[in-house]
Each structure stands twice: as C-alpha cells, then as structure tokens.
Amino acid sequence: MIYVVAAIAGIAGLLFGFDEGVIAGALGLLRAQFGITPLDEGLITSAVPFGALFGAILAGWLAKPAGRRSLLLFAAVLFVAGALFAALAHAAWVLGIARLVLGFAIGIAAMIAPLYISESVPAARRGMLVSIYQLAITLGILGAYLVGYAFSESWRTMFAVGMIPGLALFVGMMFMSDTPRWLAMRGRRDEALATLAKVRGVPKTDPAASAELAEIVRTAATDSRDDKGKLAELFGPVARPALIVGMGLFLLQQLSGINAVIYYAPTVFQLAGFDSAEIQILATAGIGVVNVLMTLVGMALIDRIGRRRLLYIGFAGAAFSLGVIAIAAASGSPDLGILALIGLVLYIASFAASIGPLPWVMMSEIFPLNVRGPGMSFASLANWGFNFVVVFSFPVLVADIGLAGVFGIYAVVCVAGLVFTRLYVPETNGVPLEDIERHLQSGRPFRDLAPAAGR
Template identity: 40%
Template sequence: MPSSISTSAQRDASARVRRTTFFLALAAGLAGLMFGLDTGVIAGALGFIRDEFQTNDRTTEWIVSSLMLAAAFGSVLAVFVADKWGRKGTLLVAGGLFLSGTALCSLATSVSMMIVGRACLGLGVGLAAFAAPLYIAEIASQDRRGAMISSYQLMITIGILLAFTSDSLLTPGGHWRIMFAVLSVPTVLFLLTTLLLPYSPRWLLTKGRRQEARDVLLRVRETAEEADAELSRIDRQLGREESAGAALLISNPNFRRTFVLGIALQMLQQFSGINVLMYYAPTVLNHMGFNASSSVWCTTAIGVVNTLATLAAVALMDRWGRRLLLSISTFFAAIAMLGFGTLLWTGATSMTASMIAMGFLFLFIAAFAVGQGPLPWIIGSEVQPLRGRTFAVSCSTLASWIANWLISNIFLSSMSVIGDYGVFWCLAGFNALFFVVGLMFVPETKGCSLEDIEDRINSGVRLRDAGQSSVKVL
C-alpha cells in the first residue's frame, strides 16, 4: 500500500509540473506569437501601403526592413534590460513596444510614421526574441527543454499563419489599417500573461536571491531533492566563472567557440531565405504567374504548412535529437530552393509549372520549420556558459537581425540585378552551407543538462562532441 501511495504521489507531482511548465512555456511563447504576427502582417498589407503612399522598390524595402534593423538594436538593448530587470521584465518592455508600434502603423499618415511604427515593433521583437527562448531554456527541465523551446518557434509560426489568414480575409476590402489594428488584442493578452510569470531561477541566483530561485524551482521540478540538486549545480557554475559577458569572451577560449557557433547558426538561418518568403511571398508568387488574390491565399497555405511542420518539430525534437533534424532540414531546404530557382529560370508560368513551384515552396517551408526554425534558438542558448549566456544570446540575436535586415533590404533590388532565379540559387547555396556547418560543428544536446554541456565544452572537446556521445546521428 505505501508503495502505491508513493507512486500516486509521484504521478500527481509529475502532472503538476507538466501543467506548470506548459503554462510558463505558453505564456513566454506568446512573445513568439507577437513575433510571428508582426512578421506576417506586412505580406498582405504591403501592396496597399505601396499604393497609398506611392513608394518605389527602395522605399518599400525600408518599410519592410525597418523592423529588422530596429530588432537588431533591440537585441543589444536586451542585454542590459535582461540583466537588470530579468527575462520577465524584458518581455514586459517588449509588450509595451508592441502596443505602441501597432497603434502607429494602423494610424500612419505618412511613410515616416509607418517606418517609426515598424521600428517600435522591431524593438519589441528584438527584446522578445532574445528573452523568451532564454527564459524557457532556463526554466525547463532537461528532458523537456527542446520541446518547450520548439513551442516558442511553434507560436511564431501560428502568429504568421494568423497574420496571413487575417490578411487574406481583409484583402478584398483593402483594409490594411485593420490588419495592423487587430494585433492589439494578442498584445494585451501577452502583457497580462507575462505579469503571471515567475523570474528565471538562474537570473535570480545571479542577483543573490537564492530563496526566490529555490521557490521557482520547486514549482517546476517534481521533487524538492531535484530542485535542490539543480540549485547546487547552478551555484557551482556561477562560482567557477568570475568573468561575465564580454570579459568572459576575452578570458575563456571555449566560450569564444560557442559564441561564434551561436552567431553562425542565427545568420545561416536568415540566409536560408525563410523571412524574405514571409515578407515578400505574394511578390514572389506573382513572378510565377499567380494573380494578387491567389498569391495572398497561397501565402496563407504556406503559413499552414509552416505551422504543421513546426508541430512535428515539437514532437520530434527530444526524440530524434538536434543534429539529425538539422541535417534533414538543411538538405531538403537546399533542394527546394534549387528547384524553385530552376523553375524561375525556365520562365514557365503554366498551371503545371505553378503547382510544381508551390510544391518546392511547401517543401522548403516544411524543411525549414522542422529544423532550421527552432534549432538555432535551442542550440544557441544550450551551448553557452551561464555567465556568458545573456551576452552570447544577445549577440547571436543581433547577428540574426542584421542578417535578416540585410537580406530583406536587398531582396527586391537583387532580383532586378541577378534575376529572380539567381537569388534563389544563392539561397540554395546558403542552405547547403548550413548543412555542412551542422555536420561539422553542432553537438547533440538532447537530454543533457545545461551545466553538463558547459563542463564538456570547457574540457576542450570538439564542439560536435560536447553533447551526448552515445547518440548516433548523421
């Protein structure tokens, strides 16, 4: 009888922890929803904005890319905000910026006002894109961490899908201002749920607030022993490094390796071409002979594929592991971009060619969402040492947004210079490069504690060997 009571209590504790961690991941993941909404809304609104303000290609590129440039600044600002006010405080600041940006964009009377509004949204996205994955990585247990961070990417894809769907419904009436205005509803929801989040236990310990850190861990771990053991591991890790941030980058050569890896993963993710498709999907589809209405609805279909594939990533991340999913993702993304570019090169615009082109786009989106989408965020936060994590994740996020801004700011112009097919062949090359980098440098971190990963990296092993040595991967 005592044994059955004990087993029942363990099941109850496990269920309680699952409910709590699910809520925390969902609440923090709403930052991803806002990210996706702000990313996706411009695709449907852009044509109407061009008509209303009579913008040329360069001005249009700046309207789109101003969000990314501001997000780059936001990721730098996030270092100071996250260290001073914590990951939770950073998300609250982001929510305020989302609300301001939404209002400015929906009420814009000039290109300048639109760009300022997009910049406010970008600052919020930069802060949130930094803080949310970091928060989830630091609060999740090691056996659920991959799925929980993947849930953040899932929320991004759901946000993109909702934005595409809203755009499609509002396109017939040309209601581009309402496309922006409806974003205020999830923004308020995001702010309210963020207020309910506890602070990250790792951040609390860096501020000397040990009892608060233990209280948080008791909520998200099944037993007090498990919580205390993790608390001790974090304590030991904090005690080993006297330097932090940029100083640690100078003093610790092993940190330099993970720092460069985090930046490389984020930049290669952007050079895969995912976000130019999200921003300019209707424009790209027009090159394949789709009319304006068909282009918008095909863009919505892209959002559906993106969401379904991300659901698969959440299910598979802690089963198949990081390296296998990344290899599959980058390989098929390269094939898809090569095929799409070749179709554009042939100049075919028949119904058959258009359907094949959509097939290549769907393949690319699915391949990206399964691996390249969530993995740079997961691995980029997992491999960094505790005292350098805030600095490293911020710098890699900055690199991501600079790459995002660069590619979105030259996309339309590049198609005029080297042709639409040339642009997509270049993107195929970047996906192939990502495949090689994944094979050579990415460790298998599935099931490893953050502290164990840090210990292995500090021992000087190759980066690809810093995770599970027993896992057979590509």
C-alpha cells in the same frame, strides 16, 4: 506548469510572426493611400529587422542586471505602443517609425523569451518547449495572413490587431516569476527554489529540486567569483565555440531565404506565374499552414532524434527544394508555377521542422551562464542583421539575376549548412545546461558534446 511558462513566453513569438507577416497584406493598400516609392516600401518593410538589431543589443546587456521577466514586460509595452502608432499613422514615415518600435520589441523578446523558457524547464523536454517559441512565430505569421485577408480593405485594422497579443503577454508575465537560474545568479536562493519547485510541480522539500538548485547555485557562484561576464570572455577560448555555433546557425537560417518568402510571398508567386491576386493570397496562406504543421512535426522530433540529425534533414531538404525552384525558373519551364509551389511547400516544410526552431533552441542552451545574455545578443545580431540583408536585397537581386539566381544562392547556403553542422554543431539533446558549460570549460571540441549514455 512548464507548459504554462512556455506558452506565456511563447506569446512573444506570436507577436514576432504577426508583426513580420502583417506587412504582406498591408503593402497594396499602403501603396494606394500614401503613394509610397519602392525605396519607401523597402524601408517600411525592413524597419522591423533593423529595429530588432538594437533591441537585441539592449536585451543582451540588460538580461543579467534587469532580469528576464522585466525585459519581457518592457517588450510587451513596446508591442502595444508600436501597434497603436502603426494603426494611427498618417504618413509613411510615421508608419516606418512605428515598425521600428515593433522591431525593437521583437529584438528584445526574440532573445529573452527562448532564454526564459530554457532556464525554467527540465533538460529532457527543453528542446520541445523552447520550440513552442518557433511554433508561436509560425502561428503569428499565419494569423497575419488571415487578418490581412479578413480586413483586406483596412490596413489600420490589420496593425491594430497586434495590440491584442501584446496585452496578453503583459498580463501573463505579471503573474510569472523570473527564472531559477537568474534568481540564483542574483543570490535569491529561496525564491529560486520556490520557482523551481513550482515549475517542476513538486514541493520545495523535494530532494531532486534541492539537488538541481545546488548545481545551479554552484555554477552561478563560480561564474560570479571568476568575474568572467565581460565582453572579452565571450570571445575567449571557453565561450568562442558557442558563439560560432550560435551566430553561424542564424546566419545560415536567414541566408537560406526564409524571410524573402515570408515578406514577399505574394510577389514570389506572381513571379512564378500566378497572375490572380486571390490565388496569390490563398497560396501564401497555404504556405503559412504548412509552416505551422511542420513546426509541430519538428517539436515532436527535436528531443527524440536530436539537434544534429534534425539539422541535417532540414538543410538537405531545403537545398533540394530551393534547387528545384531555381532549375525550373532557369529553364523557363511552362510548369514553373506548379514547380515553384511544390518547391516552396517542401522548403517551408524543411525549414519549419528544423532550420527554423533549432537556432532559437540552441542559442538558449549553449552559452555559459555568465555570458549567456551577451552571447545570445550576438547570436540575435546575426539573425537580425542577415534578416535585414535578405529582406532589403530580395527585390534588387530578383531584378538583377532573376528568381533562378536568387533561389540558387539560397540553395548553396543550405549545402553550406550541412558542412557547418558536421564541423561545429554539438548534440545538446537532453544535456543539462551546467553539463554543456563544463564541456566548454574542458577545452574539448564543442562538436564532441553528446548526451551521457542512458540519458
């Protein structure tokens, strides 16, 4: 049952990836039909992360009163509506608004879906199961590239296809309950026990399920009694270390340049010397395949070698590969195209196995229950804010400082990620959410958190 929970919530990630990636295949057709300017192109493209900013804010403040399931159902409705309006758009500004709606839905789902999975599944498999969300994102991106190739003459069909997973998310969530932790927080203990037992695949009378629920209820009762679910508490001494890690990882993830590659992959290959549009599309699809395959590798490793070690590997690999691209571009090497392709493959591999999934996983783990919604909202704001900055700035930076300068900046960010991981990131692998919260309350450095011996 835990895989069903993760798979249904993961459809939100599929929609995230699809609605991000589909614009890459549609831009050429949109330029021809609407005669859009470079500014229009930037606005239409960056409307998704801009809308997601506001979706994340709403999700953060409604996660506690409205519940995780209700928000995912609402996001599903927005996904369907946004895809429909995009497919029917008669002008560039209408398409921009439709993309804004899709971004709003992504902002909600990108915060709530990992939270839904994290609060539902056992600690021992939490990392791998939350990573299903990131896997779904990569599948959505690849799917968008393939849809763009299959319907290369119809941008309306490309956008319309996005309604299908939106409907699937709505139908799937209709058959799901909310998370045991949210139900316990709302005082619905019997429902929480029934849901916990169902997800674990055990009867309601199982002693382990009862003991787990008792710990959840104890934590929820303490949080409610202390009334600490205020914004000020998120910046207080208990939750602040988690906020630094959550926002910091997303800042580093985005400034590593991933969405410059996702949104502008054909442009990057063109700048690297691949003049054929067909080769650009095939190379872009190849990047999508690598993204999916290496996300599977990351899922296999995340609960085996731990979060910190995987972050070290990811940031080191990304820094090296981005550096290769930057040096090749700066030197004017005649082999720039081949080196850029190799560098991008290594970069995507490093990102997909580590830097991509881990911020989503850790965001869903590290915040105390009472400020989990607002905390994840702020982490999501860092994600979408810097996503917008990277996507909007990439064409401008390339024009000003060239491909070498842009990828050089991204490489330096990845080096900073190694330092950040060493100084601030804890090891949450296999640690129950309630134990993470107790460590934060102890006042010890957050980075000193580690799984108990023998866990």
